[in-house]
Amino acid sequence: MKLNPSFVKTKNVRNFQALMSGLELAEGEGRFGLVWGQAGRGKTRTAQWYSADNNSVYLRVLAIWSTSELDFLCTLARELGVLTPPRRKAAAFQAVLDKLVMDPRPIILDEIEKLHPRFLEFLRDLTDLSGAAVVFVGEENLVDHLMHERRVWSRVFQQMQFEPINPSDIIFYAAEAAGLEVGKDAAQVVAASSGGDFRLVRRDVVSLAQICRAKGTKEVTAEMASIAAKQALRGA
Amino acid sequence: MPKRKGSFAHMCREQFEANGQMTVAELRAAMIQAAPEKVAGRKVQPMVQAVLRDLLKGGEIVRVADRTYRWAARKEPVQLRQKMWSILRSRRVVNLEDLMELTGASCPYAKQWVRMLEGHELVRRLADGRIQLVNDPVLMPEDTNKAEKLRAIRVRKALDSMRQSMEGLAKAVKELEEAVP
Numbered sequence: 402m403k404l405n406p407s408f409v410k411t412k413n414v415r416n417f418q419a420l421m422s423g424l425e426l427a428e429g430e431g432r433f434g435l436v437w438g439q440a441g442r443g444k445t446r447t448a449q450w451y452s453a454d455n456n457s458v459y460l461r462v463l464a465i466w467s468t469s470e471l472d473f474l475c476t477l478a479r480e481l482g483v484l485t486p487p488r489r490k491a492a493a494f495q496a497v498l499d500k501l502v503m504d505p506r507p508i509i510l511d512e513i514e515k516l517h518p519r520f521l522e523f524l525r526d527l528t529d530l531s532g533a534a535v536v537f538v539g540e541e542n543l544v545d546h547l548m549h550e551r552r553v554w555s556r557v558f559q560q561m562q563f564e565p566i567n568p569s570d571i572i573f574y575a576a577e578a579a580g581l582e583v584g585k586d587a588a589q590v591v592a593a594s595s596g597g598d599f600r601l602v603r604r605d606v607v608s609l610a611q612i613c614r615a616k617g618t619k620e621v622t623a624e625m626a627s628i629a630a631k632q633a634l635r636g637a
Numbered sequence: 638m639p640k641r642k643g644s645f646a647h648m649c650r651e652q653f654e655a656n657g658q659m660t661v662a663e664l665r666a667a668m669i670q671a672a673p674e675k676v677a678g679r680k681v682q683p684m685v686q687a688v689l690r691d692l693l694k695g696g697e698i699v700r701v702a703d704r705t706y707r708w709a710a711r712k713e714p715v716q717l718r719q720k721m722w723s724i725l726r727s728r729r730v731v732n733l734e735d736l737m738e739l740t741g742a743s744c745p746y747a748k749q750w751v752r753m754l755e756g757h758e759l760v761r762r763l764a765d766g767r768i769q770l771v772n773d774p775v776l777m778p779e780d781t782n783k784a785e786k787l788r789a790i791r792v793r794k795a796l797d798s799m800r801q802s803m804e805g806l807a808k809a810v811k812e813l814e815e816a817v818p
Contacts (some may be wrong), residue, residue, distance in 0.1 A: 406738035450739045453723040456715045461727065480726075486773050 404578040404607060409586040411599075413438075413563045417447050419490050421560040422453070424507065424534040431529035431557045434507075434536035437543040438563025441598035444538050447563075448509045456506040462515045473520060476549055477508070494523070501531035513537040514546060521553050528556065565597015576603065579610040586623035587614065596631035647673050649688045653698060653708040661685060661704045718744050718750055722777040725760070725770050753780045758773045 410418075417436065424434050438444055452459035459481045466473040474493035478486035481500040487493050500537075501508075510516075510524075528535045537543060549552050566574075568588035575581040575588075583591070593610075595601035608629035609621050616625075645668070652667045653659060659667070665685050669676055685690045689706060692698045698706040715723075720740040720797070725731055751768055757778045760768050809810045 403734070406742070407638040408738050446739070449724060449727050452727070453720040453740060454715060456719075456723075459723070459727045478773055479773075482775060 404603070404610070405580070408446075408480055409570070409574045409577050411443065411566060411574070413443060413566070414447050416561050416608065417451060420559045420561050421451060421457075421507065421534075421536070424536070426536075427558055428505070431525070431532065431556055432527065432558040433524075433553065435543065435557050436536060436563065437541055437546065437558035437560075438504040438540045439541060439565075439598075442563035442565065444563050445511055445598040446570075446599075448511055448538050453603050455507075456511055459509045461511045462513055463517045467515060467597045468522075470520065470523065470546045473516070474523070481506075485603050492541045494527075498527060498530055501527065501533045505531055505533035507534040507536060509536045509538060511538045514543060518550060521547075521550055523554065525553055534558075549610060566592065566595070566599050566602055567597075568592045569609075571602055571606075575606050575609065578603075579606055579613075579621060581606070581621050582619050583609070583612060583621040583626075586625065587621045587626040590623050590626035592632060594633070595628075601633070604633055610634050619620050645672065645684060646688045646691065648672050649677070649685065650692065650697065653692070653706070654707075658705065658707040659702065661706075663705075664689070677690060682818065697807075717746065718780075719777060721747065721750055725754075726769070730763070730767050730769045750780075753782075754778070 408414075420434055423431060431510065436444060449459055451457065460476075460477060460480055462473075466476075469489050471488070471493060474490065474497060475486040475488070478493055478496045478500070481497060483496045483500060486496055508527075515604050527533070537547070539546075544560075547557065568585060568591075571588040571591050572583045572585070575583045587620070591602060591605050595605060605626070609625060612625050612629060613621060614618055648671055649664060649668060650672065652664055656663075660787075661682075665681050668776045688697070693700065697709055701707045704716060704815070712788055717740055721736050721742060724736060724739050728735065733747050733751070734743065736751075737744060740747075740797060742750070751760065754768075755762070759770065759772045759774065759778065761771050763769055
């Protein structure tokens with residue numbers, strides 16, 4: 402069974418948009434944004450959706466770059482539209498900087514923990530010299546990690562945590578994706594069983610849609626939600 | 638409002654970009670100076686007001702006082718195919734549902750776009766139906782077939798309009814000839 406592909410603006414997504422708007426207000430100034438949260442809360446999906454929708458730069462950090470600043474800079478340059486990035490560090494940095502000065506698009510770096518701390522100095526230089534915002538996306542330990550980098554931390558203008566998905570988001574998502582009418586009690590059952598993980602919510606909504614189809618109804622009760630949660634546990 | 642370089646609206650936009658804030662009178666004067674060939678023999682005020690209405694509606698300018706507007710520097714909305722390109726490049730392997738969910742594209746449009754990329758040999762379909770980016774040229778390739786189709790439609794429309802005008806003219810000439818004894 403397939404869900405209707407629709408991107409639902411959950412509370413986390415709205416907070417992410419607010420963070421990006423907040424960063425825009427300080428245009429021209431070197432600044433960082435910080436987004437963190439447990440895996441499965443929808444950080445990556447939200448960042449990809451936002452960057453596609455707003456012509457920002459999205460870059461997922463690869464562990465292989467931990468030893469090569471040049472590879473990181475070349476990839477960033479390509480994301481910014483440099484067709485053949487220079488194969489020297491300083492020149493690649495300059496190419497990135499030139500692009501950002503001309504068009505200071507926000508850069509969203511996902512899984513930032515994989516970068517070596519010395520890369521943060523590059524990024525600080527880039528944001529200071531170009532005035533483009535850089536947003537770090539990572540897991541819970543990201544805050545502690547950056548707090549030790551005082552010069553980076555002082556430039557963090559906006560920050561947000563991706564919170565567990567709440568019952569009202571579940572009600573809205575089930576309606577949008579599967580046309581289900583989920584009651585408040587049922588949504589609470591799904592929220593509790595999924596632990597606020599969006600991937601698990603999606604899985605539960607698929608189960609609920611199957612149960613509803615079998616029963617010939619669109620209304621989801623708390624009992625159905627419990628059955629869906631148990632089915633998921635059995636399948637796990 | 639789509640940007641068409643050289644159009645009156647685009648030139649108004651450029652004036653706002655250059656000056657930041659302008660009154661209607663200032664914009665009118667600037668346009669008369671910047672594009673005399675566009676305004677020759679025409680009433681400039683209604684033209685300027687029509688553009689201002691569109692820019693305001695599109696959020697590109699904001700009204701700051703009576704008859705005074707400020708450039709809001711709002712960027713053009715990102716095109717659907719550009720959004721899909723951005724998602725494909727960031728994920729490398731996607732399925733149609735991802736493209737549809739994250740960009741809001743319809744299923745037929747997403748399929749057509751993927752076919753276009755297949756034509757350029759930039760993507761390949763995996764056994765499970767997902768689409769993999771195999772060659773990344775950074776910039777999205779143009780859909781040449783579609784561009785040609787659109788060009789042909791525009792030419793056909795222009796020809797139809799010209800034909801209608803000619804017919805109208807011939808009819809008027811005939812009526813005049815009949816009216817003269």
